[in-house]
Amino acid sequence: MTLLSAIQLELYKIFSRPRTYIAFAVIVVLVCAIQFGVYAEGQTMLDMATQNLKDTFDFSGNLLNGYFTSFMILNTLWVHIPFLVALVTGDLLSGEAASGTLRLLLTRSISRTEWVVAKFIAALLYSIVLVLLLGVLSLVIGKMLFGFGDLIVIRNTINILPESDVLWRFYGAFAFGLLAMCVVAALSFFFSALSDNSIGPIVGTMGVVIAFTVFSTLDVSIFHLMKPFLFTTYMGDWKTFFDFQPDYGKIFRSAFVLLAHVIALFLFTLLWFRRKDILT
Amino acid sequence: MVPTQRHSYLVLALLLFANALVLNTAFAQMQPKDANEILKPVRDNFNQIKDYTANAHINVNVDFVRIPDKDATVYFKQPDKFRFKAEGFAMLPKRGVNATVMQLLQGNYTAIYAGSANVNNTQTDIVKVLPTDANDDVILSTFWIDAKHQIQRVETTTRNNGSYNLDFNYATNPFNLPQQIVINFDVEKMNIPLGLSMDLDSFGKKKDDKKSTRGVVTVTYANYKVNTGLSDSVFK
Numbered sequence: 001m002t003l004l005s006a007i008q009l010e011l012y013k014i015f016s017r018p019r020t021y022i023a024f025a026v027i028v029v030l031v032c033a034i035q036f037g038v039y040a041e042g043q044t045m046l047d048m049a050t051q052n053l054k055d056t057f058d059f060s061g062n063l064l065n066g067y068f069t070s071f072m073i074l075n076t077l078w079v080h081i082p083f084l085v086a087l088v089t090g091d092l093l094s095g096e097a098a099s100g101t102l103r104l105l106l107t108r109s110i111s112r113t114e115w116v117v118a119k120f121i122a123a124l125l126y127s128i129v130l131v132l133l134l135g136v137l138s139l140v141i142g143k144m145l146f147g148f149g150d151l152i153v154i155r156n157t158i159n160i161l162p163e164s165d166v167l168w169r170f171y172g173a174f175a176f177g178l179l180a181m182c183v184v185a186a187l188s189f190f191f192s193a194l195s196d197n198s199i200g201p202i203v204g205t206m207g208v209v210i211a212f213t214v215f216s217t218l219d220v221s222i223f224h225l226m227k228p229f230l231f232t233t234y235m236g237d238w239k240t241f242f243d244f245q246p247d248y249g250k251i252f253r254s255a256f257v258l259l260a261h262v263i264a265l266f267l268f269t270l271l272w273f274r275r276k277d278i279l280t
Numbered sequence: 281m282v283p284t285q286r287h288s289y290l291v292l293a294l295l296l297f298a299n300a301l302v303l304n305t306a307f308a309q310m311q312p313k314d315a316n317e318i319l320k321p322v323r324d325n326f327n328q329i330k331d332y333t334a335n336a337h338i339n340v341n342v343d344f345v346r347i348p349d350k351d352a353t354v355y356f357k358q359p360d361k362f363r364f365k366a367e368g369f370a371m372l373p374k375r376g377v378n379a380t381v382m383q384l385l386q387g388n389y390t391a392i393y394a395g396s397a398n399v400n401n402t403q404t405d406i407v408k409v410l411p412t413d414a415n416d417d418v419i420l421s422t423f424w425i426d427a428k429h430q431i432q433r434v435e436t437t438t439r440n441n442g443s444y445n446l447d448f449n450y451a452t453n454p455f456n457l458p459q460q461i462v463i464n465f466d467v468e469k470m471n472i473p474l475g476l477s478m479d480l481d482s483f484g485k486k487k488d489d490k491k492s493t494r495g496v497v498t499v500t501y502a503n504y505k506v507n508t509g510l511s512d513s514v515f516k
Contacts, residue, residue, distance in 0.1 A: 052468045053345070053371070055441070056495070060352065061369035150369040160347040163368055244346040 006110055006118035007125075014088060014126050023084035023130055030080065031073055031137045038069045039145050049154050065149035066142025067166050071242065073138040074173060081177075082184040082209045083202075084130060089123040090188035090201035093273070097196040103278050112274050120189055120266055127185045128178055135174040153242045161242065169241040176238040176251065179258045183231050184209060186265035193269045193276070231261045315391035315407045321429040326382045329455050331357040331510040334501045338370055342467055342495035347371070354501075359386065361515045373497050376446045376463040381434050384421055388412045399424045399432045400447065417441060430456045442466025453504050460500045467495045 014020055038045070042064045047054070050063075093116075096102040106112060142148075151166045153159040161169070184205060191201035212232035215223045227233045234254035240246050338350045352366035360383055364372055374380075394406040404424040411418050417438045424433040434446040444465035451459040 056373060056465065056467045057371040058364070058374055059369070059371050060364050060366050063369055152369075157344045157346055160345070160369055162348055 003110075003114050003118055006114060007121050010092075010118050010122035011125060014092075014122055017088075019091070020088050020126070023087055024133060026080070026084055027130065027134050028137065030076070031134065031141060034073050034076070035069050035138070035141045035145055038064070038072065042069070046152070050152075050158075053158070062149055063152045063160075065146045065151075066139060066144075067148055067151040067163070067170070069142045069146060070135075070138040070170060071151060071153065073134070074170075074177065074238070081130065081134065081181055083206055085127050085181050085184045086188040086202045086205040086209075088126055089185040090192050090205055091198040092119045092123055092189060093192040093269075094195040094198050094201055095192075097278075098198060106278060113270060116193075116270050116273050120186075120269070123185045123189050124182055127181045131174060131178045131181055135170070139170065151242070155239070157244075159242065159244050161244070169246075172241040172246075172251075173238040176241070176255060179255055179262075180231075180235040180238070183235070183258050183261045183265070186262045186269075190265045190269045190272075193273045231258060234258055313393045313405060315393040318393065318405050318407050318425055319385060319391055319409075319423070322423075322425060322431060323382070323385045325429060325456050326385075327358075329356075329358070329457070330507045331355070332457065332504055332506045333508065333510065334457075334504045336364065336372075337500040337502075338366075338372060339498040339500075340371060340495070341497070343493040345495075355510060355514050357510050357512070357515065359383070361512070363515045372499065373444070373463050373465055373495075375436070375438075375441070375444050375465065376434075377461060377497075377499055381421070381431070381436075381446065384409060384411065384418060384436075387416070394422070397424065400449070402426045402432055404432050428456070453501070454506050457504050457506070458501060460498065463497045463499070465495055465497075467493060 046064055046068075050059075053059075096105060106115065108115075110118075148163055148166075150163050151159075151161040153161065187208060188201050188205035191204045192198070195201050195204075209232060212230045213235075215226055216230050216233040216236075234257045237251060237254040240251050240254075332355075334354050336352045336354045338352055340347050347369075350366050350368070350370040352364045352370050352372075354362070354364045354377075356362050362377075364370065389412055390410045392408045392410070394408050396403060396405050398404070404426045407423045407425060409421045409423060411421075417440055419437045419439055421434060421436040423431055426432055430450050431446075431448055433448065435443070436445075437443045442465065444463060447462040447464075448458045449460040449462075450456065453459060
């Protein structure tokens with residue numbers, strides 16, 4: 001069996017399981033719900049956010065458009081997409097152990113290394129498909145419901161980005177988000193190698209992501225020392241694409257750190273699994 | 281009378297007359313000017329404008345807002361219809377750009393001459409305008425008007441909306457319409473709830489305590505089309 005056929009087999013296994021489609025269904029439901037919610041109440045939200053400005057300025061043009069809703073959807077990336085990624089990738093190795101197929105699979109004409117590499121690549125491809133679905137769905141439905149226009153990004157400042165200058169930012173942000181989800185996939189894959197049941201890796205991954213996110217986000221002095229070492233500190237830097245003048249240095253540094261996490265977690269997984277005694 | 285004595289009296293009379301002339305002129309200059317007389321040609325000039333359309337280039341410089349320069353088309357029709365349209369999103373200050381300054385001069389007010397000053401390298405007369413309507417938001421407006429009856433600067437203080445200043449630059453536009461207006465104004469800082477911004481990076485961070493800041497908007501006009509008979513449908 002070649003590596004390519006092993007990858008194809010793993011992808012088949014992933015996409016033939018009903019659990020995989022839970023994640024896609026959740027994405028579709030969430031995106032549609034947010035888009036229709038914004039369609040119903042979005043103008044009120046925008047009016048609230050810009051009320052002070054409206055006291056001083058007259059506005060021309062409509063900020064409620066597909067880019068605005070897609071940006072709102074991206075903001076939810078940090079909470080539900082990691083879970084949907086871990087739901088599948090956390091089961092890749094531990095699921096085989098739990099179902100008793102691990103020994104059988106490892107007797108085939110493929111080394112442990114190739115087998116782990118095949119599963120890892122399948123995990124990354126699954127994460128890519130999930131994030132791509134999120135991106136395409138949010139932009140397409142946003143365009144259909146609202147059309148496109150200038151994008152308002154409300155953070156510490158209000159940034160109004162011209163329509164012609166927005167789409168590439170979404171490409172960059174989704175690519176960066178994809179890399180961040182690959183870190184989550186790699187982490188859950190690592191936990192999956194350590195465990196013989198699937199619940200542990202999935203819950204463990206979510207626990208780590210949530211805890212690290214809290215440590216990364218809160219401006220508390222005791223957490224400051226930890227922040228540079230937490231991957232969640234860098235996961236939110238996709239927002240830098242929507243600054244008026246993106247800080248490319250920051251983006252590349254964060255991307256490098258996330259990529260390093262992916263590689264390191266994969267190597268830990270590989271080293272562990274190659275030496276693991278298969279007792280199930 | 282001896283001829284030399286006659287000459288002396290003549291010279292003395294001439295000297296006295298010249299002196300009186302000089303003194304009269306100096307005295308006239310020392311008298312305060314009539315503020316209403318200064319404002320009248322400004323108002324009359326504006327009243328000749330029934331409507332206008334112009335291209336506007338808008339630059340917004342506010343502390344907490346980042347927006348690129350925008351090109352818009354502005355429409356005005358007497359007495360107070362104003363509209364602007366741009367491709368995409370644009371914003372203009374409510375006060376200053378839409379002839380609110382001239383609308384002040386259409387109402388009831390008390391005008392006081394307050395001297396002269398050099399503004400924008402132009403000698404101007406200063407007129408203070410106090411609206412007499414107790415409900416008017418404007419408390420006091422100070423106009424700097426030059427000899428060509430062009431407004432060079434306006435400083436206005438309002439009850440509810442802070443203060444704003446307008447500086448005008450002129451080229452050769454019809455009816456003294458400005459080439460450029462620079463509006464300097466108070467704007468309240470925004471406190472955006474976390475639920476709206478979803479900006480977790482700022483969660484727990486200390487926020488700036490200042491409640492308001494100054495903003496500067498520069499609007500540069502071109503291609504004025506005046507008195508073309510604009511339809512009211514443009515303003516809907």
